Amino acid sequence: GDSVTQMEGPVTLSEEAFLTINCTYTATGYPSLFWYVQYPGEGLQLLLKATKADDKGSNKGFEATYRKETTSFHLEKGSVQVSDSAVYFCALHRGGKSTFGDGTTLTVKP
Amino acid sequence: DAGITQSPRHKVTETGTPVTLRCHQTENHRYMYWYRQDPGHGLRLIHYSYGVKDTDKGEVSDGYSVSRSKTEDFLLTLESATSSQTSVYFCAISVKGDSYEQYFGPGTRLTVT
Numbered sequence: 610g611d612s613v614t615q616m617e618g619p620v621t622l623s624e625e626a627f628l629t630i631n632c633t634y635t636a637t638g639y640p641s642l643f644w645y646v647q648y649p650g651e652g653l654q655l656l657l658k659a660t661k662a663d664d665k666g667s668n669k670g671f672e673a674t675y676r677k678e679t680t681s682f683h684l685e686k687g688s689v690q691v692s693d694s695a696v697y698f699c700a701l702h703r704g705g706k707s708t709f710g711d712g713t714t715l716t717v718k719p
Numbered sequence: 720d721a722g723i724t725q726s727p728r729h730k731v732t733e734t735g736t737p738v739t740l741r742c743h744q745t746e747n748h749r750y751m752y753w754y755r756q757d758p759g760h761g762l763r764l765i766h767y768s769y770g771v772k773d774t775d776k777g778e779v780s781d782g783y784s785v786s787r788s789k790t791e792d793f794l795l796t797l798e799s800a801t802s803s804q805t806s807v808y809f810c811a812i813s814v815k816g817d818s819y820e821q822y823f824g825p826g827t828r829l830t831v832t
Contacts, residue, residue, distance in 0.1 A: 641818040652809055652823030653762070660818045698761060702819050705750065705769060706777070711761035 632699035742810030
C-alpha cells in the first residue's frame with residue numbers, strides 16, 4: 610500500500626537558519642503530494658501542494674519540489690522564524706484517500 | 720475556512736460506553752474523512768465517505784462505525800469505548816479539483832477512563 614516516510618524529529622533551529630525536512634513516498638501511479646502544518650491545539654492546515662512531477666509548491670517562504678525519480682517531496686525554507694514552530698506533515702493523495710507521514714516537530718529559537 | 724465543525728470538542732467517557740462524534744460541514748463537499756492522531760503515529764484513517772450512505776473502511780476501523788445520512792454530517796461511533804481509543808479525532812473534507820487537498824476540523828479530544 611501507499612506510505613509516506615518523513616524525517617524524524619524533533620528539529621530545533623535558531624531563527625534565520627535554513628530548514629530542510631525530508632519526505633519520501635511509496636505509491637503506484639501519480640499521487641498528489643502535500644505538506645500540512647499543525648499548530649498547538651489546532652487541526653492540520655494545508656501549507657503547499659504539487660500535483661505532478663517537477664512541480665514546485667510554495668507558500669509563506671516554504672518550498673517543495675515533486676521529484677518522481679527519487680520519490681521525494683522535501684520541504685525547505687531559507688530563513689525560519691519563531692512563528693514557524695509547529696508540526697509538519699508530508700502526505701500523498703491517491704484513489705480518494707490521503708496517507709500521512711508521522712509528522713516532524715520544528716522548534717525555532719530566537 | 721471550509722466550514723467544518725466538530726462536536727463535542729472534549730469528552731471523557733468510561734470504558735464500555737458508546738460514544739458518537741459529529742462532523743458538520745457547510746459547503747456540500749462529497750468526500751469526508753475521520754482520522755485519529757496519536758503520538759508517534761501521525762494521522763491514521765478510520766473511515767471515509769464519498770457520498771450520502773457511501774462509506775468505506777480505513778486502516779484502523781476496528782471498533783468504529785460511521786454513518787452519513789446527509790451530505791453535511793458525518794458521524795463516528797465508538798460502539799464500546801476502550802482505553803486504546805483515547806485519542807484526538809479529526810474530521811476532514813476533500814476539495815475536488817486537481818489535487819483533492821484536505822481541510823480539517825478543530826478536533827475532538829476523547830479520553831476513555
